[in-house]
Amino acid sequence: MDTEKVAEMYRKMLEIRLFEEKVFELYGQNLVPGTIHLYAGEEAVAVGVCSNLRKDDYIVSTHRGHGHCIAKGANLDKTMAEILGRRTGYCGGKGGSMHIADFSIGVLGATAVVGAGIPIATGAGLSIKLRGTDQVAVCFFGDGASNQGTFHEGINLAAIWKLPVIFVCENNLYAMGTRQTQVMLTKNVAERACAYGIPGVTIDGNDVLAVFQATKEAVLRARRGEGPTLVECKTYRHKGHSRFDPATYRPKEEVEEWLSKDPITRLKRQLLQEGTISNAVLAEMEKEVTESVEAAAQFAKKSSFPLPGTALEGVYV
Amino acid sequence: MREITYRDALREALIEEMQRDKTVFLLGEDIGLYWEGAFKVTKELAKRFGVERVRDTPISESAIVGAAVGAAITGMRPVAEIMFGDLVTLAMDQIVNQAAKIHYMFGGQANVPLVIRTPFGGGVNIAAHHSQSLEAWFMHTPGLYVATPSTPYDAKGLLKTAIRNDNPVVFCEHKLLYPIKGLIPEEEFTIPFGSADIKREGADVTIVATMFMVHEALKAAETLEKDNLSVEVVDPRTLIPLDKEAIVSSVKKTGHLIVVTEDCKTAGVGAEIAAIVAEEAIDYLDAPIRRVAEPDTPIPFSPTLEKFVIPNEESIIKAVKEIV
Ligand SMILES: Cc1ncc(C[n+]2csc(CCOP(=O)(O)OP(=O)(O)O)c2C)c(N)n1
Ligand SMILES: [Mg+2]
Numbered sequence: 001m002d003t004e005k006v007a008e009m010y011r012k013m014l015e016i017r018l019f020e021e022k023v024f025e026l027y028g029q030n031l032v033p034g035t036i037h038l039y040a041g042e043e044a045v046a047v048g049v050c051s052n053l054r055k056d057d058y059i060v061s062t063h064r065g066h067g068h069c070i071a072k073g074a075n076l077d078k079t080m081a082e083i084l085g086r087r088t089g090y091c092g093g094k095g096g097s098m099h100i101a102d103f104s105i106g107v108l109g110a111t112a113v114v115g116a117g118i119p120i121a122t123g124a125g126l127s128i129k130l131r132g133t134d135q136v137a138v139c140f141f142g143d144g145a146s147n148q149g150t151f152h153e154g155i156n157l158a159a160i161w162k163l164p165v166i167f168v169c170e171n172n173l174y175a176m177g178t179r180q181t182q183v184m185l186t187k188n189v190a191e192r193a194c195a196y197g198i199p200g201v202t203i204d205g206n207d208v209l210a211v212f213q214a215t216k217e218a219v220l221r222a223r224r225g226e227g228p229t230l231v232e233c234k235t236y237r238h239k240g241h242s243r244f245d246p247a248t249y250r251p252k253e254e255v256e257e258w259l260s261k262d263p264i265t266r267l268k269r270q271l272l273q274e275g276t277i278s279n280a281v282l283a284e285m286e287k288e289v290t291e292s293v294e295a296a297a298q299f300a301k302k303s304s305f306p307l308p309g310t311a312l313e314g315v316y317v
Numbered sequence: 318m319r320e321i322t323y324r325d326a327l328r329e330a331l332i333e334e335m336q337r338d339k340t341v342f343l344l345g346e347d348i349g350l351y352w353e354g355a356f357k358v359t360k361e362l363a364k365r366f367g368v369e370r371v372r373d374t375p376i377s378e379s380a381i382v383g384a385a386v387g388a389a390i391t392g393m394r395p396v397a398e399i400m401f402g403d404l405v406t407l408a409m410d411q412i413v414n415q416a417a418k419i420h421y422m423f424g425g426q427a428n429v430p431l432v433i434r435t436p437f438g439g440g441v442n443i444a445a446h447h448s449q450s451l452e453a454w455f456m457h458t459p460g461l462y463v464a465t466p467s468t469p470y471d472a473k474g475l476l477k478t479a480i481r482n483d484n485p486v487v488f489c490e491h492k493l494l495y496p497i498k499g500l501i502p503e504e505e506f507t508i509p510f511g512s513a514d515i516k517r518e519g520a521d522v523t524i525v526a527t528m529f530m531v532h533e534a535l536k537a538a539e540t541l542e543k544d545n546l547s548v549e550v551v552d553p554r555t556l557i558p559l560d561k562e563a564i565v566s567s568v569k570k571t572g573h574l575i576v577v578t579e580d581c582k583t584a585g586v587g588a589e590i591a592a593i594v595a596e597e598a599i600d601y602l603d604a605p606i607r608r609v610a611e612p613d614t615p616i617p618f619s620p621t622l623e624k625f626v627i628p629n630e631e632s633i634i635k636a637v638k639e640i641v
Contacts, residue, residue: 095445176347
């Protein structure tokens, strides 16, 4: 694969990781209102998928959505400002951490209602088909979301109408404290694809190149008008479900095993071993990303809060 | 008497009713061994009663309520937990078309002894999908009872009644109420539905308030007392059935009515209460009725915005001063 492309994926993953670490830090300083659901550990999914997308392709995101948006090209300053509830944020402070959106780059918004994004992505696919473009729509959702009725209804509809949608299940093995095995008798979510007559693949979601490859095929298939694909990426969140979850329901050995499969260190090791990238280049990259994340935090902190009365604006067009 | 939290009051009601009646069981997302409820109302219950009776479910709100309906019409008394009130939207068919109508539509052949517990309300900056107050929707659905406890005492007494009731009950809780403390008796008690509680007696103004707004209204009453204004705070405790009598007689005494609720103003809980008073006691009113409610917006995220739209002590005082 093209070295530059791989380096770019590495940079994006790092950007997401450092961004999330910064969010965590700011939360600790009481600068983040509400709650947060960090994407750390799952970066390879969003980056591997979005590296196949054009600016005019769509994604639909979730409560754990910072990574999806950044991978699709969201501006760090505006994302951080939204998370801090500032007027300079993407939604002017109306959305917050669980509701980042940037329609100018195809981020159709993050919904915090688990599973709600699935039919919305189907609808974006329908619009693409009706308008006759070769865009695609990607829906990110969790293992937990795949037990919602919307999963069945949304995917079936996309299947029968052969819509250009890629359903990306981020299977991090848990929905809050509920293990996937407690609530699903099949081993893989992707096995359900056969019920809709569409391809379903299960891949290592901590291997960005594997994610890239699998979604590449799904995206090409969608662009050719052959319909949707269900791509299941097995991954793991490094932290608890939300900020105050100590995640004691996860066995220690399991956590350690997954931490050792961290997608970023994994790619880094691989790149250094192959000699495709030098330590110096990586260090420079890390410096740049650290600076841009810090700049985003500064931008957000310096921004003012929205004026109270603006709460009344924008209910209707 | 002893002092416990609203959360523990609910939990005690569940424990007592599960002990009393083997057909009572709980189902919901993350209510079991590993998380014990998003707001910890079911803490240690799975350990105590076993996972057969305290059932973790997949994230499937429609199936949670639907399964509860099916169990209820065949001899069980399920208590379903919907993690956030906003997510009852996913179960609306099962609640509105099924649970609420089965008894009537099938000519009284079956009862639906089902409780749906769910927390409403804002105030914790979790934005438009986790902060709404949707009680009025259920008032608008014949066949459902709607309970809205504001104190630990009411929470425990009403939940026990809800579980024993043979009708489907939407049991509305509030995120900000879980940690608040209050006195409850040592001995067992229940609170009948349709019986309002005068949370504070007064002579000049009646404030009808629900759930968290009861506490804001009480604060406002305290403050207004310094201005020599005597405020009566009436908490309906259940919206269906509604204790019209208590509301109307308070208004007849004070001649002034403010209704404070956290839901959207238009076609909200306050609209119904104001209409009842207009129908039954308009001649007793010395001033127009005022509704203090959410100003018909989704709940915004940023603290400055959220604070602006949710009623509080100040907005209540302002409304009172406008009419007295
Ligand atoms: C419809 C709905 N039900 C419940 C919740 C509460 N909730 C928020 S996130 C979550 C778990 C989601 O699990 P999963 O889909 O696997 O995503 P993950 O958090 O693991 O990324 C739950 C139950 C919700 N937001 N929406
Ligand atoms: Mg999950």
